[in-house]
Amino acid sequence: ANDEKMSKSLGNFFTIREVTKLYHPLALRYFLMSTHYRSPVNYSISQIEIASEAVFYIYQTLQDCKDALSPFQEASQKEGTEPKGRTARMTPAAQDCISKLHSDFLAKMSDDLHTPYILNAALQETLRFVNSSLNQVKKKQQKQQQLSMIQSLTELEKEVKEVLSTLGLMSSLTCSEVLQQLKDKALKRAEMAEDDILCLIEERALARKNKNFSRGDQIRSDLAAKGIALMDVGKETIWRPCVRLEQEQPCVVVEKEKEAPLAST
Incomplete structure (x- = not known):
């Protein structure tokens, strides 16, 4: 990357307001x-899009966790009892995962606020474990195993939210609302409406049905170049924001101590 210093004279100066027109705060x-925080920041479109994709992944995982736990919580409320998952023990793997995230967070934040490690390693490792646990919940299990998984997910969700809250990354909005905002920003960057994407999804499905796989692949590639990823989930195709592969621009260096306060969410 070209570590060029950001300045108005070079024409590579961006305000927070300008950035948040296309990217979520x-x-x-x-x-x-x-x-x-002691190091200069290399700002580039690809890097801010990687960050945007990471935020989407975080909130999608939390939303998936909520969706998985809701049926059990609703059933318990109808029975007028506490959620049964709370009386079960977490799995040893979940206990280890939570313990590691907690200890890593305390150690790295005490080590001169080492936020990069928290975001890029510790938190990502925990989110991968959560998604793995979500896949297990969908499988048929014995009742006690299922209760243990529910309890594990409940505690994992709580720990992740605590970390995000401390870092200022936990929005006051619901996860679904944040996800929709992220998708709206992606649509704005792509200069498309959601109906346009849905029409292309239908066209791709028809092309694949007619064994015109080259056209189907072309639609998917064209959308990916605009920051729209198509995901085949069972018989359904959904879309989500992604990093635009052809949008790399020269990096500029931002001195953190001179930044304006971030926009609130």
Whole structure:
């Protein structure tokens, strides 16, 4: 990357207001904390989009966790009892995961606020474990095993949210609302409406049905170049924001101590 210093005279100066027109404030905050506060920040479109994708992944995982736990919580409320998952023990693997995230967070934040490690390693490792646990919940299990998984997910969700809250990455909005905001920003960057994407999804499905796989692949590639990823989930195709592969621009160096306060979420 070209570590060029940001300045108005060079024409590579961006304000927070300008950046947040196309990217969610949480994505900007994540991006800034992905570099140690003592180090200069290399700002580029690809890096802010990587941060945006990371935020989407975080909130999608939390939303998936909520969706998985809701049926059990609702059933317990109808029975007028506490959620049964709370009386079960967490799995040893979940206990280890939570313990590691907690200890890593305390150690790295005490080590001169080492936020890059928290975001890029410790938190990502925990989120991968959560997604793995979500896949297990969907499988048929014995009742006690299922209760243990529910309890594990409940505690994992709580720990992740505590870390995000401390870092200022936990929005006051619901996860679904944040996800929709992130998708709206992606649509704005792509200069598309959601109906346009849905029409292309239908066209791709028809092309694949007619064994015109080259056209189907072309639609997917064209959308990916605009920052829209198509995901085949069972018989359904959904879309989500992604990093635009052809949008790399020269990096500019931002001195953190001169930054304006981040926009609130």
